[in-house]
Amino acid sequence: MTREDSKGNVLRGFGETNLIGIIKSITGSTEDNDLEFIEIDGNVLAIKIDGISLSTSRMPFMSYFDMGWKVMTAVGSDFLVKLSKPLYAVVSITMRGDSDVNEFRELINGLNEGAKYLGMKYLGGDLNEGLDDIIDVAALGKPLAGVIGRSPRIGDVLVTKPYFGYTGLVFKLYYSNELGRWIDSEIVKEGIEMLRRPRLEINLLNELLRYRECISASMDSSDGLGKVLWTMSVNGGVRITVNELPVSDAFLDSVGEIGNVNVEEVVFNGGEEFLPVFSIRRDCLPEFERLGFKPFAVVEEGNGVYFRGSILRYRGWDYFIGWSST
Known part of the structure; x- marks a missing residue:
């Protein structure tokens, strides 16, 4: 057996859709929607997490403020399309140790202003040092119209x-x-x-x-x-x-x-x-x-x-x- 065979297929080329299939097979999840809906003590809540790596997502004309705004928009968009109201957000940030403090301030301002634009409260979150700049936003909100799925009706x-x-x-x-x-x-x-x-x-x-x-x-x-x-x-x-x-x-x-x-x-x-x-x-x-x-x-x-x-x-x-x- 070669070293490559022992490692199996690499992620590149395997595809996000197939990887999600692995997650579902391990966790037993059957849900496939833009938002996750959970019930706690009779109350239904909507949750969403989304993230980006700046090394792959940031284009030359984008500032750190833009990236913070963008990832908040990515989360808010999933709430809107499911007729749900986003309320609170927490953010996990990983940044390189040689990043500039002003870039960090820009990013936080972008996240905060993006959250306010969507009517959300940015509560805080987690901060880490790593080899890439990565932003993950988790949001909690309220579904206002029940669960809307991804299966359209014939005739629509x-x-x-x-x-x-x-x-x-x-x-x-x-x-x-x-x-x-x-x-x-x-x-x-x-x-x-x-x-x-x-x-x-x-x-x-x-x-x-x-x-x-x-x-x-x-x-x-x-x-x-x-x-x-x-x-x-x-x-x-x-x-x-x-x-x-x-x-x-x-x-x-x-x-x-x-x-x-x-x-x-x-x-x-x-x-x-x-x-x-x-x-x-x-x-x-x-x-x-x-x-x-x-x-x-x-x-x-x-x-x-x-x-x-x-x-x-x-x-x-x-x-x-x-x-x-x-």
């Missing part, structure tokens, strides 16, 4: 805010070493701002609660729209047919000016838009359109995700693999 319409493509475009240009060339483009500037300081529409919560009975399933787009669609399709045992791209006219009008960009790729394999995707009854569509949502797909009998008559090849972000497609 999928709706979201039409702001996809911006972050995917920045990622594409950055990893192709082309970002500097297009840095003055308005849609690139917008994408950078969305990545630096995502403005989660937490104020929508009360409005969305009025239409709780319309919603059968929901997810947020932190790992890409492709992953949302494939997860909903598999969980619900349904076919999802995408009829149009959930993008703005401004994005479509300008993206053609930037060379070598596949629009479908940056829309479906973007991520970090932190946009809610809801599966709703068709008769509820006018109410959601009034709130700025756009219908872009339908839920049908069958299985798989289809766009323009073909199976959707983009599958979003998966840690230990990266952006994936078939």
Whole structure:
């Protein structure tokens, strides 16, 4: 037996989804949702933990303040999409010993301001020294509309805010070493701002609660729209047919000016838009359109995700693999 054989498969290439399967097999967990819901003495609480490594997540245009804000947004986004109110957050921070004290202050300010923007109280947490800068945020809140899962109803319409493509475009240009060339483009500037300081529409919560009975399933787009669609399709045992791209006219009008960009790729394999995707009854569509949502797909009998008559090849972000497609 070789040394590699004795160690088994390495994590890189094994994939986040498969690793979650290992966790479930060991712990016996059957839950698969953006939030975890627990009952204590008759009270149902919602909990969420999310984290980032700055060595892999921080882009050159992002400050430590931005990173603190971003990880709070990542947690808050999961509460919003499940119609739950985030209330309290605790944070575990690991930083390198040679980090600057002012960077630490920036990070804490970003975390605190991000929490306040979402109506949360940042309580404190844990501090460690390590070889990388790592931020983990755990939040506790209150579900306001029962448990909403990831399995859409046949006959539903999928709706979201039409702001996809911006972050995917920045990622594409950055990893192709082309970002500097297009840095003055308005849609690139917008994408950078969305990545630096995502403005989660937490104020929508009360409005969305009025239409709780319309919603059968929901997810947020932190790992890409492709992953949302494939997860909903598999969980619900349904076919999802995408009829149009959930993008703005401004994005479509300008993206053609930037060379070598596949629009479908940056829309479906973007991520970090932190946009809610809801599966709703068709008769509820006018109410959601009034709130700025756009219908872009339908839920049908069958299985798989289809766009323009073909199976959707983009599958979003998966840690230990990266952006994936078939």
